[in-house]
Amino acid sequence: SQELEQSPQSLIVQEGKNLTINCTSSKTLYGLYWYKQKYGEGLIFLMMLQKGGEEKSHEKITAKLDEKKQQSSLHITASQPSHAGIYLCGADSGRSQGNLIFGKGTKLSVKP
Amino acid sequence: NAGVTQTPKFQVLKTGQSMTLQCAQDMNHNSMYWYRQDPGMGLRLIYYSASEGTTDKGEVPNGYNVSRLNKREFSLRLESAAPSQTSVYFCASKLTGKAEAFFGQGTRLTVV
Numbered sequence: 001s002q003e004l005e006q007s008p009q010s011l012i013v014q015e016g017k018n019l020t021i022n023c024t025s026s027k028t029l030y031g032l033y034w035y036k037q038k039y040g041e042g043l044i045f046l047m048m049l050q051k052g053g054e055e056k057s058h059e060k061i062t063a064k065l066d067e068k069k070q071q072s073s074l075h076i077t078a079s080q081p082s083h084a085g086i087y088l089c090g091a092d093s094g095r096s097q098g099n100l101i102f103g104k105g106t107k108l109s110v111k112p
Numbered sequence: 113n114a115g116v117t118q119t120p121k122f123q124v125l126k127t128g129q130s131m132t133l134q135c136a137q138d139m140n141h142n143s144m145y146w147y148r149q150d151p152g153m154g155l156r157l158i159y160y161s162a163s164e165g166t167t168d169k170g171e172v173p174n175g176y177n178v179s180r181l182n183k184r185e186f187s188l189r190l191e192s193a194a195p196s197q198t199s200v201y202f203c204a205s206k207l208t209g210k211a212e213a214f215f216g217q218g219t220r221l222t223v224v
Contacts, residue, residue, distance in 0.1 A: 033212060035215075040218075042202060043213075099168070099170065100145055100157070100204070101157060102154050103154055104154030
């Protein structure tokens with residue numbers, strides 16, 4: 001079965017610094033999603049990537065999918081306290097891509 | 113739009129009790145999912161339903177049953193709750209295929 005591995009597990013950065021979170025799949029990714037979760041709340045959709053080499057940006061967050069479609073990175077530029085939370089990557093998997101699986105998440109803390 | 117609505121938001125059960133978690137979506141989505149989230153474990157898929165009338169096991173189905181009552185509703189039942197089922201449960205829905213999933217706000221379940 002497909003698995004998603006995220007790194008690092010947790011990250012503490014000073015406000016204003018850049019950071020990168022990685023997501024690696026054991027199989028080819030047919031749809032890769034990035035979500036953000038604040039403590040005790042549901043998940044908020046950030047971006048979806050489908051094509052090898054694709055890159056998308058939303059405000060100060062950029063996500064890329066590598067050409068082989070097995071690895072994605074999420075990059076935050078000039079981090080702010082509002083960026084703090086848990087970032088999860090997800091992917092369509094399994095029979096007919098109907099199964100939606102997630103990595104274990106990366107906990108981001110931003111120090112003012 | 114209400115999106116994905118989960119009930120209840122909080123629940124405390126005694127070991128051996130049964131209960132049903134309700135989930136409804138108003139976005140005409142084909143696919144619906146139930147996840148549990150535990151510290152350090154990320155989101156683990158319990159069951160999913162790719163369409164009305166079909167359900168499939170996810171990563172951790174033992175101890176749970178589901179019913180896709182109609183296109184809108186997907187319920188999760190614990191027949192005999194165990195302390196190991198203490199967790200936060202999330203319901204999600206999406207259009208089958210490469211589209212973002214929408215999440216409910218979660219149900220915090222404690223089994224004592």
